[in-house]
Amino acid sequence: MSASVSSPSLHQLRARHPLLVVALAAVAWWLVYRQLEPLSFAIVGRLPLAPESHLAGALQFFLYDAPKVLLLLTGVVFLMGVVHTFVSPEKTRSLLAGRRVGVGNAMAALLGVVTPFCSCSAVPLFIGFLQAGVPLGVTFSFLIAAPMVNEVALGLLFSLFGWRIALLYLAMGLLVALVAGVVIGALGLEGWLEGWVRELQAAPVVAGHAVGQAWTWSERVDSGVAHVRDIVGRVWPWIVGGVAVGAGIHGFVPQDFLAAFMGRDAWWAVPAAVLVGVPLYTNAAGVIPIVQALLAKGAALGTVLAFMMSVIALSAPELIILRKVLQPRLIAVFVGVVTTGILLVGFAFNHLL
Amino acid sequence: MKHIKVLGKGCMNCKTTLARIDERARKLGVEVELEKVEDMADIVRMGVLSTPAVVIDGVVVHSGGVPSPAAIDGWLR
Numbered sequence: 227m228s229a230s231v232s233s234p235s236l237h238q239l240r241a242r243h244p245l246l247v248v249a250l251a252a253v254a255w256w257l258v259y260r261q262l263e264p265l266s267f268a269i270v271g272r273l274p275l276a277p278e279s280h281l282a283g284a285l286q287f288f289l290y291d292a293p294k295v296l297l298l299l300t301g302v303v304f305l306m307g308v309v310h311t312f313v314s315p316e317k318t319r320s321l322l323a324g325r326r327v328g329v330g331n332a333m334a335a336l337l338g339v340v341t342p343f344c345s346c347s348a349v350p351l352f353i354g355f356l357q358a359g360v361p362l363g364v365t366f367s368f369l370i371a372a373p374m375v376n377e378v379a380l381g382l383l384f385s386l387f388g389w390r391i392a393l394l395y396l397a398m399g400l401l402v403a404l405v406a407g408v409v410i411g412a413l414g415l416e417g418w419l420e421g422w423v424r425e426l427q428a429a430p431v432v433a434g435h436a437v438g439q440a441w442t443w444s445e446r447v448d449s450g451v452a453h454v455r456d457i458v459g460r461v462w463p464w465i466v467g468g469v470a471v472g473a474g475i476h477g478f479v480p481q482d483f484l485a486a487f488m489g490r491d492a493w494w495a496v497p498a499a500v501l502v503g504v505p506l507y508t509n510a511a512g513v514i515p516i517v518q519a520l521l522a523k524g525a526a527l528g529t530v531l532a533f534m535m536s537v538i539a540l541s542a543p544e545l546i547i548l549r550k551v552l553q554p555r556l557i558a559v560f561v562g563v564v565t566t567g568i569l570l571v572g573f574a575f576n577h578l579l
Numbered sequence: 580m581k582h583i584k585v586l587g588k589g590c591m592n593c594k595t596t597l598a599r600i601d602e603r604a605r606k607l608g609v610e611v612e613l614e615k616v617e618d619m620a621d622i623v624r625m626g627v628l629s630t631p632a633v634v635i636d637g638v639v640v641h642s643g644g645v646p647s648p649a650a651i652d653g654w655l656r
Binding site: 343 | 587588590592619620622623624625626627628629630634637638639640642643644647
């Protein structure tokens with residue numbers, strides 16, 4: 227990609243007609259995407275393997291799935307990079323300032339999905355929200371939704387399971403963020419913030435702020451490309467590795483192997499999955515191919531969703547960062563409330579579906 | 580001389596931002612005084628929500644992500 231982008235003519239074209247270049251890229255993307263499945267069969271067909279063998283099945287699965295997932299993820303991440311140019315954290319903050327409980331929490335959870343967020347700036351963001359008069363519970367709704375419902379998780383779910391499961395994950399993630407924020411807000415725990423945070427909340431801002439310039443479409447497209455380079459460039463080895471593991475399980479582990487202990491009838495499967503998931507820390511890219519394999523072999527959807535949410539939403543590095551602003555007991559409440567929400571989602575799904 | 584602060588706590592993007600501003604300033608021959616601000620309370624006091632952020636002569640000109648070389652040139656001129 228870098229070679230073609232740096233050639234001067236394409237660069238000029240992208241600067242002058244950014245949307246035309248995006249449209250052309252989308253057409254090329256679609257043409258490649260449609261060829262993936264026949265291509266994977268053609269390659270496997272030429273190898274000296276029995277067409278019905280486990281190895282041929284696993285290999286075809288890998289050759290089709292790995293590029294498919296990477297292509298879909300690239301598309302979703304690009305779109306999100308463009309969306310990010312419309313929603314800055316500053317804009318989100320001013321939308322949320324002074325909002326009431328309920329409406330504010332719902333908005334915060336939704337904005338958490340589309341606002342650019344990096345857990346490395348969780349602390350200034352957290353305090354900045356409180357300074358501007360965003361209620362504590364609303365701030366938490368944002369902080370829970372932002373990492374849990376991210377474009378990598380949604381893009382992978384969409385490419386591996388289809389839009390229904392992706393939408394379901396989106397809805398459940400928003401619900402957990404909304405309810406957990408309302409509960410934390412209702413408990414009135416402002417006093418459990420660290421002392422320096424409460425002092426700063428009242429302190430005036432000491433620096434001036436330059437007026438942000440409006441984005442041109444060329445810059446929005448650049449932002450999308452940069453986002454793809456950053457995210458896909460970082461997670462692709464995870465995806466290829468995860469799909470390879472998934473392909474192995476797909477080809478070799480018997481169907482319904484997991485049904486006995488991760489199936490719908492095992493009530494303890496949900497809490498067990500969450501207990502394992504909370505201390506586990508990996509990004510969505512690492513966990514979702516595993517999830518796919520679990521589901522294919524008979525694990526229940528609710529159990530698997532709960533596992534995935536607990537791995538992504540609660541992570542030790544983020545808790546360590548938040549520890550700077552939250553007293554330990556508030557951290558405990560935060561973890562407790564979010565975990566409870568995830569458990570309920572898991573149970574509800576196993577019962578309803 | 581411009582006084583430039585890069586705000587952010589030790590993340591990779593912050594270091595890249597600092598190095599890039601230094602590089603552009605040398606290239607353009609602009610004299611700058613570069614400072615790295617890592618203290619969270621100081622960062623928060625400047626009203627910055629996402630890091631790395633860039634402050635030039637007391638004004639926040641950028642926040643969230645590594646600024647492009649073109650943007651940096653714009654601030655330095």
